[in-house]
Amino acid sequence: MLQVTGLSKSFPPAHRGAPPVTALDSIDLTVPTGIFASVLGPSGSGKTTLLRCIAGFEVPDAGVIVLGGTELSGPGVQFPTHRRGVGIVPQEGALFPHLTVAQNVGFGLVGTRRTGRRERVEELLALVGIAGLADRRPDQLSGGQQQRVALARALAPEPALVLLDEPFSALDAQLRADLREEVRELLRSLGSTAVLVTHDQAEAMSLADHLVVMRAGRVVAAGHPGTVYEQPADVELGRFLGEALVLPGEIERDGADVRVRCALGRLPVGHWHGTEGRCQVLVRPEHVRAGPAAGTGGVEGIVRARSYFGHDALLRVEIPGLPEPLPVRVAGRAPYRVGDCARLEVTTPVATYPPAEAKGCLT
Numbered sequence: 022m023l024q025v026t027g028l029s030k031s032f033p034p035a036h037r038g039a040p041p042v043t044a045l046d047s048i049d050l051t052v053p054t055g056i057f058a059s060v061l062g063p064s065g066s067g068k069t070t071l072l073r074c075i076a077g078f079e080v081p082d083a084g085v086i087v088l089g090g091t092e093l094s095g096p097g098v099q100f101p102t103h104r105r106g107v108g109i110v111p112q113e114g115a116l117f118p119h120l121t122v123a124q125n126v127g128f129g130l131v132g133t134r135r136t137g138r139r140e141r142v143e144e145l146l147a148l149v150g151i152a153g154l155a156d157r158r159p160d161q162l163s164g165g166q167q168q169r170v171a172l173a174r175a176l177a178p179e180p181a182l183v184l185l186d187e188p189f190s191a192l193d194a195q196l197r198a199d200l201r202e203e204v205r206e207l208l209r210s211l212g213s214t215a216v217l218v219t220h221d222q223a224e225a226m227s228l229a230d231h232l233v234v235m236r237a238g239r240v241v242a243a244g245h246p247g248t249v250y251e252q253p254a255d256v257e258l259g260r261f262l263g264e265a266l267v268l269p270g271e272i273e274r275d276g277a278d279v280r281v282r283c284a285l286g287r288l289p290v291g292h293w294h295g296t297e298g299r300c301q302v303l304v305r306p307e308h309v310r311a312g313p314a315a316g317t318g319g320v321e322g323i324v325r326a327r328s329y330f331g332h333d334a335l336l337r338v339e340i341p342g343l344p345e346p347l348p349v350r351v352a353g354r355a356p357y358r359v360g361d362c363a364r365l366e367v368t369t370p371v372a373t374y375p376p377a378e379a380k381g382c383l384t
């Protein structure tokens with residue numbers, strides 16, 4: 022189990038008179054053994070710094086890092102990097118360009134006995150699906166193959182914890198999707214504990230057993246990906262986690278039955294912020310069902326834009342009383358063109374939040 026408590030790290034200012042950069046601000050993080058955790062955060066939120074502190078490449082200003090009961094970092098304690106049992110796949114430039122694949126992977130075995138090292142390298146290359154490439158140099162490999170080598174090198178010393186820093190960001194969409202699933206299954210089959218950091222919401226959500234969201238050096242949400250997505254702590258987090266429309270509403274409560282009245286009708290509430298009266302409503306494309314314009318129920322709107330993705334399409338539908346068009350996801354080739362009339366019904370319970378009066382918008 023990895024346990025990070027109160028981890029903080031600042032960097033000195035770039036020039037005199039500027040404030041120091043707070044990269045990590047009292048981070049708490051727990052990853053049970055064998056769990057795949059994703060840390061999602063925008064660029065500059067401190068993801069790489071967090072991994073570098075855990076791996077031992079940065080010395081934190083405060084906080085404690087414990088792995089498998091051993092304190093790796095804390096007041097007066099700095100365990101040497103190579104003895105931490107932590108493998109890292111860095112964000113970029115992971116491989117030594119002048120070394121062969123075998124030498125790159127063998128680098129992860131430095132300190133182990135020499136005999137059998139070549140066999141172990143071959144075994145690792147087979148494990149990550151690139152058997153036979155041992156004598157190539159990094160510039161003779163595709164992007165995906167290079168990332169496999171970096172992973173093999175990180176796995177070589179059989180680390181207790183594997184850290185992955187946006188390992189797929191340089192790859193094209195299909196390869197990226199295939200490789201990330203393959204890597205997750207591989208780490209799962211090895212029983213590895215892993216932390217992957219990324220700014221890609223779909224990547225973080227699809228891989229994680231446990232999802233952590235960072236913003237400006239702080240953890241703003243942590244838990245099961247489904248719970249974090251469906252019940253985001255605030256509207257800003259909800260928007261960051263996926264396409265959403267926020268509109269004003271009014272809570273109507275009858276005992277345990279909580280509903281919200283808004284421009285989309287009287288909707289069931291799945292995540293209620295707890296107070297009655299005015300509120301903000303967060304509606305996601307998948308909450309909405311589009312039916313024939315001639316039907317009854319729901320509300321009517323005009324399709325203003327349509328993006329076709331093959332497996333589904335995203336419509337943006339203008340509805341009277343809404344601050345912006347409503348995003349609606351429809352399966353397959355949606356039978357709508359721009360300018361068509363669509364009848365929409367919110368069929369899934371929505372999330373509500375206190376009104377944003379302080380910001381003077383929406384409600």
Ligand SMILES: Nc1ncnc2c1ncn2[C@@H]1O[C@H](COP(=O)(O)OP(=O)(O)OP(=O)(O)O)[C@@H](O)[C@H]1O
Pocket residue numbers: 032033042043044062063064065066067068069070071112220
């Ligand atoms: N060595 C350093 N010296 C000074 N500032 C740094 C250093 N490393 C990181 N920072 C700053 O700390 C903050 C967090 O950086 P970090 O690299 O951890 O972000 P990140 O979430 O990994 O971003 P990205 O998604 O772009 O990789 C940023 O403001 C960055 O400029």
Ligand SMILES: [Mg+2]
Pocket residue numbers: 068069070112186
């Ligand atoms: Mg980074």
